[in-house]
Amino acid sequence: MRAAMASSSDLDLVAVTKRFGPHLAVNDVSFSVTRGDFFSILGPSGCGKTTLMRMIAGFEDPTSGDIRIRGKSMVGVPANRRPVNMVFQSLALFPMMSVGENVAYGLNCRGVARAEAEQRATRMLERVGLKGFAERRVTALSGGQRQRVAIARCLVLEPTLVLLDEPLGALDLKLREHMKIELKQLQSTFNTTFAYITHDQSEALVMSDRIAVMNQGRFEQVGSPRELYHNPATPFVASFVGETNRWSGEGGGAGGTDIRLAAGATVHSTGIVPAKSVLCFVRPEAVALSANAESLASLPNRFEGRVSAVLFDGANSSLLIDTQGFDQPIRAVLPQAGPLAGIEVGASIHLGWTADAMKVFPA
Amino acid sequence: MKPARNLTLFLLLAPAVIWLGLLIILPHVEILVLSLSERVGPRVYKFGFGNYLEFFTEPLYWRTFARTAIMSILVTVITLVLAFPIALYIARVAQGRLKAMLLLLCLLPFWVSELVRTLGWMMLLRETGLISYLLQMTGLVGQPVEMLYNDGAVILGLVYGGLLFMIVPLANALESLEPSVVEAGYDLGGSRWTVLRRIVIPHATPGIVAGSIIVFMLTVGNFATPVLLGGKNGLWFTEQIYAQFITRFNWPQGAAFGMLLLVLSSAIVWAGLRLSGQSLGTTLRQA
Numbered sequence: 001m002r003a004a005m006a007s008s009s010d011l012d013l014v015a016v017t018k019r020f021g022p023h024l025a026v027n028d029v030s031f032s033v034t035r036g037d038f039f040s041i042l043g044p045s046g047c048g049k050t051t052l053m054r055m056i057a058g059f060e061d062p063t064s065g066d067i068r069i070r071g072k073s074m075v076g077v078p079a080n081r082r083p084v085n086m087v088f089q090s091l092a093l094f095p096m097m098s099v100g101e102n103v104a105y106g107l108n109c110r111g112v113a114r115a116e117a118e119q120r121a122t123r124m125l126e127r128v129g130l131k132g133f134a135e136r137r138v139t140a141l142s143g144g145q146r147q148r149v150a151i152a153r154c155l156v157l158e159p160t161l162v163l164l165d166e167p168l169g170a171l172d173l174k175l176r177e178h179m180k181i182e183l184k185q186l187q188s189t190f191n192t193t194f195a196y197i198t199h200d201q202s203e204a205l206v207m208s209d210r211i212a213v214m215n216q217g218r219f220e221q222v223g224s225p226r227e228l229y230h231n232p233a234t235p236f237v238a239s240f241v242g243e244t245n246r247w248s249g250e251g252g253g254a255g256g257t258d259i260r261l262a263a264g265a266t267v268h269s270t271g272i273v274p275a276k277s278v279l280c281f282v283r284p285e286a287v288a289l290s291a292n293a294e295s296l297a298s299l300p301n302r303f304e305g306r307v308s309a310v311l312f313d314g315a316n317s318s319l320l321i322d323t324q325g326f327d328q329p330i331r332a333v334l335p336q337a338g339p340l341a342g343i344e345v346g347a348s349i350h351l352g353w354t355a356d357a358m359k360v361f362p363a
Numbered sequence: 364m365k366p367a368r369n370l371t372l373f374l375l376l377a378p379a380v381i382w383l384g385l386l387i388i389l390p391h392v393e394i395l396v397l398s399l400s401e402r403v404g405p406r407v408y409k410f411g412f413g414n415y416l417e418f419f420t421e422p423l424y425w426r427t428f429a430r431t432a433i434m435s436i437l438v439t440v441i442t443l444v445l446a447f448p449i450a451l452y453i454a455r456v457a458q459g460r461l462k463a464m465l466l467l468l469c470l471l472p473f474w475v476s477e478l479v480r481t482l483g484w485m486m487l488l489r490e491t492g493l494i495s496y497l498l499q500m501t502g503l504v505g506q507p508v509e510m511l512y513n514d515g516a517v518i519l520g521l522v523y524g525g526l527l528f529m530i531v532p533l534a535n536a537l538e539s540l541e542p543s544v545v546e547a548g549y550d551l552g553g554s555r556w557t558v559l560r561r562i563v564i565p566h567a568t569p570g571i572v573a574g575s576i577i578v579f580m581l582t583v584g585n586f587a588t589p590v591l592l593g594g595k596n597g598l599w600f601t602e603q604i605y606a607q608f609i610t611r612f613n614w615p616q617g618a619a620f621g622m623l624l625l626v627l628s629s630a631i632v633w634a635g636l637r638l639s640g641q642s643l644g645t646t647l648r649q650a
Binding site for chain 2: 057079088090092105109153154157
């Protein structure tokens with residue numbers, strides 16, 4: 001047992017692999033979650049994140065590798081003996097029980113006396129803002145309230161780790177935005193380690209201390225939301241986390257930093273680009289816009305285009321700009337407080353970006 | 364438009380109304396009327412409750428009914444205990460073709476008439492039957508064993524006949540239980556027993572009640588199985604009704620017994636519903 005490791009991390013996965021017949025669902029995944037962290041696993045559906053979570057919860061056994069919780073191997077330990085509790089995607093509240101009974105269920109299972117279990121359940125409901133709800137049927141609750149019951153039901157057991165399997169998926173947008181903040185607050189008040197899986201990058205970015213981006217059974221990158229956003233390690237991370245413009249091209253070679261895009265334009269990056277096919281990524285907010293060419297004169301990548309669409313979305317508004325030499329319109333954030341706020345489709349516009357705003361990966 | 368729509372509704376409802384009226388309500392009204400006529404002399408009848416009184420004053424009759432009711436409850440309980448794991452397997456473990464196959468296997472015996480099925484059990488259980496023969500072959504017993512004509516044989520036959528009617532509503536109820544709810548039950552520290560007791564069984568209660576009502580009613584009203592497998596020791600209440608109608612030719616008495624069977628077994632079902640805290644409405648929705 002590695003004592004040093006056990007003291008700092010709540011969860012360690014070591015080379016975990018899961019096969020379903022010929023299909024490799026989880027492929028050699030290793031990571032550690034620090035105590036008190038909000039850790040997210042972000043990936044498209046079918047990437048193996050649910051399988052990974054089910055292995056941690058104890059509903060599936062890894063084909064190989066080890067899962068350790070506070071340094072103790074969990075392989076072969078059944079789900080009901082693990083210090084891990086899960087908030088299910090469907091929440092899976094017990095419809096045959098009242099709200100209070102739902103929360104007290106885990107305590108009853110542990111043999112806590114009835115009166116004490118009831119008391120602790122009531123206290124927990126108060127802490128999640130459901131005071132006086134103990135007698136209600138779970139079917140009589142709103143989406144957000146059900147969410148809180150599902151979390152209270154886990155937290156009352158004071159688990160080492162809470163697993164959350166896309167619990168916000170079923171909520172409507174407004175409530176989801178609200179619950180994001182609430183979940184994060186709950187996590188920091190209880191100071192419990194959360195492992196959260198989602199396919200929604202905004203959920204992961206807003207709530208997490210660290211994020212693992214998962215694709216086809218593997219971890220592409222593990223890092224803080226900022227790291228993932230600003231320094232993606234792979235083309236998959238660059239395109240999956242946040243909005244981005246993506247072009248394929250070919251390096252000019254000869255130790256230069258030029259890239260010739262497939263549609264004809266030439267762009268400049270910071271590093272030396274070999275004469276091979278590459279993928280270039282530029283975030284929409286890194287694209288500077290101007291009505292005249294002079295104000296963009298300092299930028300190494302400068303183009304002129306025509307607005308093909310205005311995507312108005314309040315603070316997230318953006319423009320699609322048809323530009324000579326690019327196979328698809330360039331997306332650029334349109335500041336609603338700036339001089340271009342009133343721009344119309346068809347207007348001519350100058351755009352540009354710095355060399356280091358562009359991430360280049362070998363294709 | 365409106366008269367036309369009314370006519371359509373009437374025509375659509377007609378078969379059901381005719382069926383209910385001619386086959387269920389009318390005969391029962393007839394039986395009720397018949398049961399209330401006392402025989403005072405040859406071919407002379409008068410209105411009275413004498414036939415009903417006979418049931419309560421003659422111990423043989425009410426004891427036979429009590430025996431029938433208690434054995435039917437026992438049969439229902441045994442059927443439930445046997446059917447639950449089968450239904451659980453069909454609903455939650457078996458997938459696709461296997462599930463369909465298993466349900467078909469449960470249904471298959473019902474393609475044969477009840478009489479033939481019961482005769483099949485007689486062939487197995489009688490003194491010169493297969494089981495007796497096998498027991499002698501293996502040397503477990505020295506002489507032929509008679510396994511027919513006792514309560515055990517009757518219960519066996521009735522459970523066999525009721526199993527399907529318990530499995531189907533149970534499997535239906537269990538199927539609608541979300542897998543993640545069961546997983547949550549384990550995840551929060553529940554043992555198999557806790558999950559079964561606090562999650563699976565409460566969820567299946569409407570199915571349990573529906574199945575139990577069907578099996579109980581079928582068992583109480585069964586005739587062939589207790590007569591054939593129980594013989595003279597059968598003493599099933601339906602035999603008393605048969606005897607009044609056919610052997611003694613005392614139709615009013617038989618009719619009274621028929622009404623009593625209906626009312627008393629309904630009362631038992633009602634008591635069962637009250638005890639399990641279920642309403643007939645939710646149960647019917649499940650069945």
